[in-house]
Amino acid sequence: MVFRKGVVLPTLLGTFLVAWVYQGNVIDGFTTVFNANLVAAKELFNIFLIITFMVALLHSLKDLGADRRMIQPIQKVMVNGHIAYFVLIIVTYLISLFFWPTPAVPLICALLVPAAIRAGLPVMVAAMAVALAGQGMALSSDYVIQVAPGLSAKAAGVDVTTLADQALILSLITGGVAISLAYLFNRKSIRTKDDPKIEQELSFMQGLKEETNKSSNAKHLTLWSKLFAILVPVSMLIVMIVMITTKLSAGRMGGFEGGDGAAFIGGVAVILLLLSTVAFGKHRALDNISDHITEGFIFAFKAMGPVIPIAGFFFLGSSDFSGSILGIEEGGPKLLFDLVNSTQDFLPQNALLAAVSILIIGMITGLDGSGFSGLPLTGSLSEALANGIDPTTLAAIGQMGSIWTGGGTIIAWSSLIAIAGFCGVPVMELVRKNFVPVIIGLIVSTLLALVIF
Numbered sequence: 001m002v003f004r005k006g007v008v009l010p011t012l013l014g015t016f017l018v019a020w021v022y023q024g025n026v027i028d029g030f031t032t033v034f035n036a037n038l039v040a041a042k043e044l045f046n047i048f049l050i051i052t053f054m055v056a057l058l059h060s061l062k063d064l065g066a067d068r069r070m071i072q073p074i075q076k077v078m079v080n081g082h083i084a085y086f087v088l089i090i091v092t093y094l095i096s097l098f099f100w101p102t103p104a105v106p107l108i109c110a111l112l113v114p115a116a117i118r119a120g121l122p123v124m125v126a127a128m129a130v131a132l133a134g135q136g137m138a139l140s141s142d143y144v145i146q147v148a149p150g151l152s153a154k155a156a157g158v159d160v161t162t163l164a165d166q167a168l169i170l171s172l173i174t175g176g177v178a179i180s181l182a183y184l185f186n187r188k189s190i191r192t193k194d195d196p197k198i199e200q201e202l203s204f205m206q207g208l209k210e211e212t213n214k215s216s217n218a219k220h221l222t223l224w225s226k227l228f229a230i231l232v233p234v235s236m237l238i239v240m241i242v243m244i245t246t247k248l249s250a251g252r253m254g255g256f257e258g259g260d261g262a263a264f265i266g267g268v269a270v271i272l273l274l275l276s277t278v279a280f281g282k283h284r285a286l287d288n289i290s291d292h293i294t295e296g297f298i299f300a301f302k303a304m305g306p307v308i309p310i311a312g313f314f315f316l317g318s319s320d321f322s323g324s325i326l327g328i329e330e331g332g333p334k335l336l337f338d339l340v341n342s343t344q345d346f347l348p349q350n351a352l353l354a355a356v357s358i359l360i361i362g363m364i365t366g367l368d369g370s371g372f373s374g375l376p377l378t379g380s381l382s383e384a385l386a387n388g389i390d391p392t393t394l395a396a397i398g399q400m401g402s403i404w405t406g407g408g409t410i411i412a413w414s415s416l417i418a419i420a421g422f423c424g425v426p427v428m429e430l431v432r433k434n435f436v437p438v439i440i441g442l443i444v445s446t447l448l449a450l451v452i453f
Contacts, residue, residue, distance in 0.1 A: 007373065008306050011313035018316060019326060022333065028326070036312030036325045043154055043321075044311060046263070047147045048304060051100065052296035053269040054145065058099050058107075059292045060276040061228060067107050069229035071095075074112065081120030081190035085129055088116050089179055092133040097144045098236050098265075101134030101408070102415050103299065108134070109422035114202060120191040123201040127423040127430050128182050131416055135408030136438065137175030139371065140400050141168040144240070144265060147304070148375060148399055151311070155379025156395040157320055166396040166453060170445045174400055178409075178434075178441035185437070201424075224279040232272055239265050307373050314376035318383075337384040351389040351450055358382060358394045359446050362401025369414040371407030378402055393453040397446050404442055409434050 015036045020029030061067040074091055078084035091112060095104045113126045121129075142148035146160065149167055153160035191198065243264070277289045314336065315321035323332025358378060365374020378398025382391045408415040412427045420427035 006306065008309050011310050015309075015313045015316055018335070022335075023326065031327070032316070032325055035327070036316055037308055039321055039325050040308045040312035040315055043315070044151070044304070044308065047145075047150055048297070048300045050145050050266045050269075051147065051300040051303065052293060053266050053273065054099055054296070055103050055299045056289075056292040056296035057232075057269045057273045057276070058103050059295050060273050060280065060288070061232065063280045063288070064228055064276060065225040066228035066232065066276070068111060069225050070233060071107070071111055075115040078115050078119040078121075080193070081116070081122075082187070084116035084119040084121045085125060085183060085190070088112055088121070088126060088129045089133040092130050093138050093175075096134035096138035097141075100145065101130075101139050102303070102418065104134065105130065105415075105418050105422060109419065113423060117198060117201050118193065120193055120195065120198070122186070122189050122191065123423050124425050124430065124433060125182070125186045125189065127419050127425050128186070128433055129179070130423075131409050131419050131430065131434060132175060132178050132182060132437070135415060135419070136178065136404050137171050139407045140174065140403040141171035142403075143168045143171075148372060148403060151307070151372060151375035152379040152382075152395040152399045153392075154320075155311070155314060155318060155376040156382045156391050157318065158383075158392040158395060163392050163395055163399075166393055166449070167399050169452065170396050170400050170449055173445040173448055174404060174438075174441040176441075177444050178437040181437035181440060182433070186433075224276075228272075228276050228279065231275075235268055235272060236265075239268055304372065306370065307376075310373050311376040314380050318380055336380045339384075349387050351387075354385045354387065354389055354394060355397055355446050355450055358385060358398040359401040359442060362398035363405045363442075366402045366405030366407070367411060369406055369411060371403035371405065371414075374402040374406065375399060389450070390453055393449055397449055400442060400445060404438055410438050 012033060016029045016033045019032030019036075020026050023029070023032075058067065061070075071091060074087060077087050088108075092101070092104070092108055095108065108130055113123070113130065116126045116129075117123055140148070141164070143164055146164055149160050149164035152167075153163045156163070273289065273292065277292065278285045280288060312325070316325050317334070317336030317339070319332050319334035319337070321332070322328070322335065323330065326332060358381060361381060362374060362378045365377055375398070378401070379395045382394035382398055385391075386394055405411060406414055408419070410431055412431050416430060417427055420430050
């Protein structure tokens, strides 16, 4: 990870060697490699499905042009560069919560960023806003789709709902600090609307916007476009209200929590997908919906595929999964816990040390450019390192470090490249601008986690 290389090969090889040594049989090593990936795939497939349906829905909305209409009214609110910065952050955050930031980046950068630039916001600051709000704050909590909390909770052996709630709070603290500092550091660069530099920065962005408009305007579906531009946000708002209501009235209503919450929003996305595909063309709906779901699966496996062998390796170190992976009916080994436990006599038993350690480990795992691949490790270590601190809190801290680093805010070989590309800014410069605000935000949230939780 330090050398920015993929970790899939060593995790596959490690699974084979650990099983061979533990079982004392090379044949068991071969079967365990397959079983580890199979167990991980079974445990994580619900995550692949929710990603698939949300991305498929976004593609169907693009067919109608409804994706553009959903955010057109927001452009009018950007009256100056200062307001544009915070409007861009709020909208990016909300869209990224429901559709994930990577699929949402083309939409936001093509439609909202040019409007923000016209209001006086420098393109570099606009790129920072998109990265911090989407790839950082929204993705690190992943509160709606719950891919990240699901991975962390499974590895740590804790309740996913509690972890998701703590991760949401920590993500808002980290994001609030990072976004505030980014604004304070760059507020003097915000321009007036008549600044001649605005047209220079718009040259690249305008070409992208025109290309997007051409593809959408070619479809004469104004009525359906307007309808779904209202229906989809309202439906997602209702989903959020229902999920929040069930949390507040737990025990009286069955909860849409954890996996049930993901299933609920996934089911709503499927119905919206059906309706929008039929609206685009009844005679083409049967083919179009297959194409959209295929595109969704392709995106899901590209984003999450490498996580399966990585999760399989770390699941082998967890007593919750090692038995089924090794073919042991009862009492599977807790290898990772035992490994960490063997060092307890040499380490100071300190909650602050544990929290800072798991944050650093999370950031190191994020160096591979995928904020999710390190979550099985940080989750498993949270269970093992928990001494005087809740393992749920440690897992949430590790999740912050991993996703804020690898999800696309402070390393150039992550999905931050997409934001830099769409905005036409140097990715290394964007990394440099984000680095200090993000690091300070992570430190503050980690320290506050010890106080709050």
